[in-house]
Amino acid sequence: MSQPTPPPTRRDRKKQQTRQAIGEAAMRLFLARGFDAVTIADIAREADVAVQTVFNHFPSKEDLFFQERDGYVSLPGTAVRTRAADETVAQALARGYLRLLGDYDVAGLLVHSIDYQRTLDASPALRGRELELRQERESLLATALAEEAPPLSEGLRPELMAAFASAVDRVLDAEIRRRLLAGETAAEIQKSVEPMVVELFGVAEAACRSVRGSA
Incomplete structure (x- = not known):
């Protein structure tokens, strides 16, 4: 014990x-x-x-600048490894994304995300470090997916699904920033994007499962 x-x-x-x-x-x-x-x-x-x-x-x-990097980098892989038996990979990734979004809101970071992104975009050093973090995040997720049952663990599917998940993250992040700039509150955004988060990760998993010839 x-x-x-x-x-x-x-x-x-x-x-x-x-x-x-x-x-x-x-x-x-x-x-x-x-x-x-x-x-x-x-x-x-x-x-x-x-x-x-x-x-x-x-x-x-x-x-x-990237003070929350540990949770950001490890969360998708951890969400996949610790998901319930009846939870799909897409559902686990969506749950992880929404949890991180909620954590940022509670910490007061979400309302500053526009200024945060502008600061990041203006610095070559930060852009390079962000790319490293995203690549590390993808790698950890791909490793977790490689432990899954087929077909997601076959061939290049783990790397493909991890890349899809990273692309979904970027699309959602951009949409959240757009809505913040339009004047929506953090609470309104969280509620309205939840179905979108679930749908996009679901589409990504379905596309990856349907890939042929990757084994």
């Missing part, structure tokens, strides 16, 4: 509070000035910590 996880210590809570303060300070500066115009020293001053403290929590400036 596994042992229960001990509650966080006072030191653990303090470290998490410091990390959160640094992350919030960094995003304020990035969105206000642009990523390339902000230095680690600027972030340290804004968060009232030493420069080394910033590096203790975030290895690079890019890591500060």
